[in-house]
Amino acid sequence: MPPLLRDSRGHLRNGWWIALFIVVFLASRVIYHPLSKALQSHGFDGAWLAPLPALFVLLVTWACLRLRRQSLADVGLKLDVRWLRHALFGIAFGCATMLAVSASIAAAGGVRFHLDPTHALAALAIGAWTFAGVALFEELLFRGFVFQRLVDGAGPLVAQGVMAVLFALAHWDNPGMEGATQVWATLDTALGAILLGLAFLRSGSLALPIGIHFGWNWMQGSVLGFDVSGIGQASWLSPELLDKPQWLSGGTFGPEASVFAVLVDVASIVLLWRWKGVPPKGVAANPARQGVANASQ
Incomplete structure (x- = not known):
């Protein structure tokens, strides 16, 4: 076959x-959009539909892996x-x-907290359901099949750079993304993408980045009550x-537009x-995962 199609x-x-x-x-998307509208017309609200985008990305990932004669285990x-141990560590x-x-924001005088007894445990449970769907969707999309093909084809540094840019750009339509907020939030989001990509590269599994992503969002939104990337709950x-x-507190966008989020991400x-890291046994023997092993050495 021509070199344009096949590698060495x-x-x-x-x-x-x-x-x-x-x-x-x-x-x-041709199936997703009408299905989502149909479910909403039957009384399923946004919280109930939270796992639907993740389910579709999972199916797309599975289809591509089947064509490569691989399983979902090969994508992490x-x-x-x-996997469970890494997920729990990631959440923590x-x-x-x-x-x-x-x-840090509170110590700098940027915020104080009050208990909201009207929501309490229900907010924690609904938030866990919603943010689990968000974490699975975004990690499959940005650290899953495409990211791993980039690692294998162009190397970890290129893969990290490309996904950091795409992950940051994907949040530009969020409420409040303007002015200084856009600068700090974009920087934090790009660093977050690098952190999550590194979590995959070091562990060889999606469990760690999914857990970190979930824990960050759930603590930020459902427990502490901040807007998550400009979206309240x-x-x-x-x-x-x-x-x-705003650069100190994050303002109405949430802590992700704060200088402290940037510093914590860097740390x-x-x-x-x-x-x-400890990649799974045999990871280096699989050509599709060779880049993961190399990045973890």
Whole structure:
């Protein structure tokens, strides 16, 4: 076959696999949009539909993997004890980092918190359901099949750079993305993408980035009550923003537009970079995952 189609190993080049994923993903929108509207017309609100986007991306990922004669385990979804352990560690890490951000904002006089008894446990449960769907959707889309094809074809540095830009741009339509907020939020989102990409590269599994993503959002929105990337929801606590600059408190966009989020992300990236990681056994033997093994050495 021409070199444009096949690599030196005789495999279809990663760029074509990425193009195929995009085509199948766009084609799935033809089914997704009418299905979503139909479910909404039958009384299913936004919270109930939270897992639907993730389900469609999962199906697209599965279809592309089947064409490669692989399973979901090959994209980092091997649901075993190790996967669960990484997911739980990721959740704890995500919660801890968001607590560090919010504690820094509070210590600088940017916010104080009040208990919101009208929501309490219901807000935590609904938030967990919603943010689990968000974390699974975004990690499959930005750290799943496409990211891993980029790692395999162009290397971890290129893959991280491309996905950091795309992840940041994907949030530009969020409420409040303007002025200084856009600058700080874009920087934080790009750093967040690098952090989550590194979590995959170091662990060889999507469990860790999904857990970190979920813990960060759930703690930020459902527990502490901040807007998450400009979007509000019911919460356990109710934050009162004080008279401080937006770059310090994050303003109505949420802590992700705060300088403290940027600093915590940088510190988290350094911690993960220093951690050598433990990829699954046999990862280096699989050509599609060779880049993961290389990045973890």
